[in-house]
Amino acid sequence: MNYNNFINKDFRSRTQAEPQQRHPALRWGLLGAGFAVIGVVLANTGSNEDEPISIAQSDVIQNIDTAITNAQTATSSIKLKLPVPSQYNDAVIEKITETEAIIESTIETDRRETTNTLAEIDNPKWQSLKIKSGDSLSVLFDRANIKPAQLHALMQLGKATSELKRIHPGDSIKVMSDDDGQLLALNYQIDGIRYLQVERDENAQLTANIFKHHIEVRNAYASGEIESSLFLASAKAGLSQNTTMELANVFGWDIDFALDIRKGDKFTVIYEQRFKNGVKIKDGNILAAEFINQGKTFRALRYTDPVTNYTGYYSPSGHSLRKAFLRSPVKFSRISSRFTTKRYHPILHRFRSHKGVDYASGRGTPIRASGDGKVIYKGNKGGYGRTVIIKHGSRYTTLYAHMNSYNRKIRSGKRVKQGQVIGYVGSSGLASGPHLHYEFRVNGVHRNPLTVKFPSTKPIPKRYRDNFELTTRGYVAQLDVLSRSTLALNDN
Ligand SMILES: [Zn+2]
Known part of the structure; x- marks a missing residue:
């Protein structure tokens, strides 16, 4: 999906003016360029004519301009001086201060070296x-x-x-x-x-x-409260668009940033900033974050497994924030057509591709949601026939086509659990016999459902729990402090 849309979204217009929106998650802005993460869930599936596009390009650009201005004026206010929590002996904060001092002295020397000679x-x-x-x-x-x-x-x-x-x-x-x-x-x-x-x-x-050049990484902090949209609130707090999108990705499995965001939601982000010769060039990774959505607190801590070097985001209890996928959504079936891109058809003398996997199975065989997610489409979709599309987190979507019928409990906008029956195998749309046509997309791009690498969902192994707690303890303490200061600010 295009993140720009939900980041820009004014949720008030949705909750007040359009409560009956049929496919709310399909309202996407057009602006994609310049964004690190772009996913277009339904870009290639054909019958998109009934999906309204709510954000004109010029609006988006204008919003960005405003946001940038806001960001510039707000930057100074977000750099909080953090009281060091005494009981934690916060190594992280101390380390940052120390590094900064070193960088500054080196840069000084460097500049003198070059400018003096040239001035002569x-x-x-x-x-x-x-x-x-x-x-x-x-x-x-x-x-x-x-x-x-x-x-x-x-x-x-x-x-x-x-x-x-x-x-x-x-x-x-x-x-x-x-x-x-x-x-x-x-x-x-x-x-x-x-x-x-x-x-x-x-x-x-x-x-x-x-x-x-001295490329130095320093840690920065930002907190904000949502007034009208996440995009505006995060820009006001000094976060770049990329960091905002990353924030939405990190919490994307638990929070639907298109629908769940409310006025009064709060966030706190501890993230890296990269400096070249003392001048900020871009934001780096999110190290820790907190999002309070409708009163419920979510926390994410970045951690790299010391052996596999796999980096992921975990809850403070060490559970992965990502959720799992089933490899196949139907049991008792055989694969009748595999995933291919650009296959030359010898009879038709044309390149044809098949961007999914077909599972031939008896009519009425249950089709299961391959992962936890939210139904973003349920209905007839041209050659796909009766189709359900589920969004998982913010990067993944799965599509199930040619259904004979749906599970009646399934509705667009409703959450589904992994393994939940969403419909039954059939041959609606363009299908020669009963089968499930299953597609898996990552950031809007079709991937082979049989071979695509699923996000790791394993909790932190027992033997690294101590290491995890040690490396993230400082961030947890900082989140506590930052979270408290946001609340205090709001009380005044
Ligand atoms: Zn197919």
């Missing part, structure tokens, strides 16, 4: 040379009126300048030269972390060095 060059004039397809260094130098001999001298500097042999179209090189076409300085970003710096020293000799 008279009449400096940086030129930015953009590399186009077919360009070579000699072409670039010629364009910048630098003598060819300078390039030769540059390439004699050894390993550092050999990085220049790997320039790509789209890269840019900054050069500084004098009126005689002599190279004075050169700067080239090798990658996100390293850059090449060439300078002419006091003896008029070119020297080349590769420096590293």
Whole structure:
């Protein structure tokens, strides 16, 4: 599904004006670009004509603009000074402060190194040379009126300048030269972390060095209360869109962010921020989070298994926040057609794909929900016939087609449990005989239900419970403190 929609959603209009919405979860905005996680649940299934799209693109953009402005003004207010809970001897907070001090001192030194030397060059004039397809260094130098001999001298500097042999179209090189076409300085970003710096020293000799930008991870905190939408509240709290989506993903198995969010819901997030040379470049992972939805508190702690290196989000009791899937939704069946993409049909002379698995089974065989979730579609769907679509968490959907009939208790918008019978095998729609056509999508993309890797749902193994508690204890304490300060703020 497109997260932008529910993040932007004004739930009041839903609860007050459209209580009878038939497929509420299908109301998706259009804006996808720029979002790290995009899933389109029903994009390819054909008969989507009855699904209203409620958010115009311009609205979304406007909301983002407002949100960005809000975020900028609100940033200072979200960086809470946390009282260190004495009983926990909060190692995390102390560690952060220590790292910050180190970073700042290193950056200081670095800046002095580069700026001082460059300042000594008279009449400096940086030129930015953009590399186009077919360009070579000699072409670039010629364009910048630098003598060819300078390039030769540059390439004699050894390993550092050999990085220049790997320039790509789209890269840019900054050069500084004098009126005689002599190279004075050169700067080239090798990658996100390293850059090449060439300078002419006091003896008029070119020297080349590769420096590293300081990419440093610091922890940040944000708390907010939902007034009209999660998107606005999180932007106001200073969270980026990506972090907001990640927050929705983390809790997506327990909270339906399209329908369950209410005014007064609260969240607290402890997350990483990445800094390059002291300047924030982007947000990193969510380390811990709390979401209070309709009075019910959910907590998530990020933990990496020290042996398998699997990283997941767990409740403080060590249970995975993700829920499991059954591999097959029908018992007593045989697979009559497998998952294929782009299969060449020898008779039709066309490429045909089958983006699901067919289970041939007797008419009336029960079909079970393959995982806990919420029914987001129940009805006739063109060639699919009688179809049920279930959303699991925020990234997964499953589709069950050609049903003979539905389980009467199944309704769009209602939750189902794994293994619950949702309908019965039939041949409605375009089907030659009774079978279940089953599809599994991850972020809107069809995956082979027989081979797709299911999210790990195992609790933290007993032997790592101590380690889990030790590594997350600080975050739990911080959530306690942050949660309390949000409540205190609201009381005033
Ligand atoms: Zn099929």
